[in-house]
Amino acid sequence: MAAKFRTRExxxxxxxxxxxxxxxxxxxxxxxxPLDTVHLELVEVGGSERRTHHPDDIALYYYASVPPRR
Known part of the structure; x- marks a missing residue:
């Protein structure tokens, strides 16, 4: 079964x-x-940035769509 995570919204x-x-x-x-079964890697599209996060971080810091402007 595919892993699913909740985003901030x-x-x-x-x-x-x-x-x-x-x-x-x-x-x-x-x-x-690639080296850790507990964490995720977020790879920037069209860039070189790679971020390592625990799955729970997705709900705290990431949106499934462009975040609203404040």
Missing amino acids: GRKVGFGDHVWSQNGDGPFVITPH
Whole structure:
């Protein structure tokens, strides 16, 4: 069964889905971490940034769509 995570706005996302950070960075693709089964790796689309997060961090810091402007 595919892993599913909740985003900050409550939407479900999984491996291969795009997310945006709360400060507007992104999009990032959610991928399994290559060396760690507990964490995720978020890979910037069209860039070189890679971020390692615990799955619970997705609900705290990431949106399934571009975050609202404040």
